[in-house]
Amino acid sequence: MIKTYAKVIVKGSPLSKSNFKLFNVNGRAILPHNSGKYHDRYALYEEEIAYEARCQNPGVVLGEALIAVLNVYYKSKKRHPDTNNITKSIFDGIEKSGLIINDAQVRRLIIEEFYDEINPRFELELFGESTYFIDYKILKKEIVEEPIQYSPPPNKSKSPKIHNSKSCASLHQNDKLHCEICGKKIKKENSISANNGKTIICKECLTKLF
Structure with missing residues (x-):
């Protein structure tokens, strides 16, 4: 057999x-x-x-x-x-x-x-697989348990942190700006920042939204 x-x-x-x-x-x-x-x-x-x-x-x-x-x-x-x-x-x-x-x-x-x-x-x-197959699903728990927290290894270098929205805005200034909606390259003067400087939208798309 x-x-x-x-x-x-x-x-x-x-x-x-x-x-x-x-x-x-x-x-x-x-x-x-x-x-x-x-x-x-x-x-x-x-x-x-x-x-x-x-x-x-x-x-x-x-x-x-x-x-x-x-x-x-x-x-x-x-x-x-x-x-x-x-x-x-x-x-x-x-x-x-x-x-x-x-x-x-x-x-x-x-x-x-x-x-x-x-x-x-x-x-x-x-x-x-000729005899068996998988049937599974993920369910949300009725009672939330204490999470198992993980921390980075001690020898892992820490990535630079951005502390505030001004730092985010400065990153966008150094890079080529792209509208988050249409994806086109835009100049700084033709852009609007939102979400504390994390999102860049061109003025044309902003007008369409409203």
């Missing part, structure tokens, strides 16, 4: 491949596994994923287009890899296991982020 579903669970905090890529003197990307350095962790993690995928799905090979649902459980809410970056590391390991032919088979991907201090892990479900 041809299988159209598989599930893989790998315990431990997921690792992001982008954090472990090295380059040799010729500029070719390498990923050592026995250098004795911290970078070995990723290659070993990829092998662990491949091993678990094969042990949990013996003899299964999914060769068709797939829908993937990835649930990631981190140990901490504040310190963990970028969820968007870990998919590459996970699917490289799944492909290496032989459970799938190529990670390009995954045409639809849903990722959800959770937290479990005691049992960090990821749970991946793969569904064959």
